[in-house]
Amino acid sequence: xxxxxxxxxxxxxxxxxxxxxxxxxxxxxxxxxxxxxxxxxxxxxxxxxxxxxxxxxxxxxxxxxxxxxxxxxxxxxxxxxxxxxxxxxxxxxxxxxxxxxxxxxxxxxxxxxxxxxxxxxxxxxxxxxxxxxxxxxxxxxxxxxxxxxxxxxxxxxxxxxxxxxxxxxxxxxxxxxxxxxxxxxxxxxxxxxxxxxxxxxx
Numbered sequence: 328x329x330x331x332x333x334x335x336x337x338x339x340x341x342x343x344x345x346x347x348x349x350x351x352x353x354x355x356x357x358x359x360x361x362x363x364x365x366x367x368x369x370x371x372x373x374x375x376x377x378x379x380x381x382x383x384x385x386x387x388x389x390x391x392x393x394x395x396x397x398x399x400x401x402x403x404x405x406x407x408x409x410x411x412x413x414x415x416x417x418x419x420x421x422x423x424x425x426x427x428x429x430x431x432x433x434x435x436x437x438x439x440x441x442x443x444x445x446x447x448x449x450x451x452x453x454x455x456x457x458x459x460x461x462x463x464x465x466x467x468x469x470x471x472x473x474x475x476x477x478x479x480x481x482x483x484x485x486x487x488x489x490x491x492x493x494x495x496x497x498x499x500x501x502x503x504x505x506x507x508x509x510x511x512x513x514x515x516x517x518x519x520x521x522x523x524x525x526x527x528x529x
Contacts, residue, residue, distance in 0.1 A: 330373055331381065334514060335412070346411045346438045350377060353437050354402070357430045363402035374516050380405030382524055383462055383487050384412045385513040391415035396458040396479060398450055399423075399466030403431035405489065409462070410435070410443045420445045421453060450475045457481040464489045469497035469525055477529070486527040494523050501527055 328347040332339065339347075351373065358369045368375055383405055389395065393416045397406030400420040410418045422428050425447050435443040446453060461476045461484070469488060476486065489510070490497075498505045510522035 328373055328377065330378055330514075330516070334378070335381070335384075338412075343411055343414075346440070347377065347408075349438045350407065350411075350434060353434050354430075357402070357433070361426050361430060363427055363430050371518070374514075374518050376404050377408045378514055378516070379489060379510070379519070379522065380408040380464065381412060382489060382510045382513055382519075382522070383409060386508060386524055386526065387460075387485075387487065389413045389416040389460070393417070393459045394457070394481075395419070395460045395462055396421060396453065396456075396476070398461055398463045398472070398476065400431055400445075401427045401464075403434055405462055405464050407431060407434055407438070407440070407443065410440050411438065414440075414442055416442060418443050419453075419456070419458070421448065421450065423447070423449050450479070453479060457484075459484050460487060461485075462487045462489075465491065469494065470500060473501070473527065480529055482529075484529055486525070486529070488525040490523050490525060491521050492523075494525060498525060498527075504528065 331347050354372055395418050397420045400406050400422045406418045406420045420431055428445050428447050432445050458479055506526040508524045510519040
């Protein structure tokens with residue numbers, strides 16, 4: 328994970344470096360059996376998936392004890408890279424595709440992450456919990472996502488969403504509150520030229 332080490336050289340512990348290397352080994356192994364990441368894209372695992380997930384860590388520093396839900400996590404993005412970066416923060420990974428969640432669960436286990444839980448199902452099946460943040464990575468239109476998660480966000484909580492392309496239309500209902508940042512402000516790789524981070528405090 329050369330680029331992760333480069334961009335986060337000043338904050339990563341040796342243990343965290345080891346955990347990111349475990350991701351680099353385990354995801355391709357799983358991808359041979361289950362198409363967690365596009366077969367054509369697995370060689371871009373570090374930049375397109377791990378580093379992209381960590382854009383949230385460049386934007387906001389979660390304090391210890393924070394509870395974060397990753398909605399539509401798939402194989403564990405952005406939740407697992409963020410869980411490595413913030414070991415004292417609890418991450419709850421939710422997805423409707425059970426086989427991808429199995430991958431996320433196994434990757435978390437092999438990386439020794441004790442701050443990750445997973446739940447199979449959709450957002451409507453998440454009950455009895457409140458989160459300080461909901462994060463997501465291009466799961467759905469922002470106008471659809473926000474109403475779905477509002478009941479799960481504690482007072483003063485926030486949404487942080489990673490998406491590509493023109494998102495201006497998606498944030499119209501919250502245009503006075505929302506902050507849109509270019510991921511290219513954090514990372515120089517061409518992949519990030521069109522990527523956005525949408526941040527909505529509630």
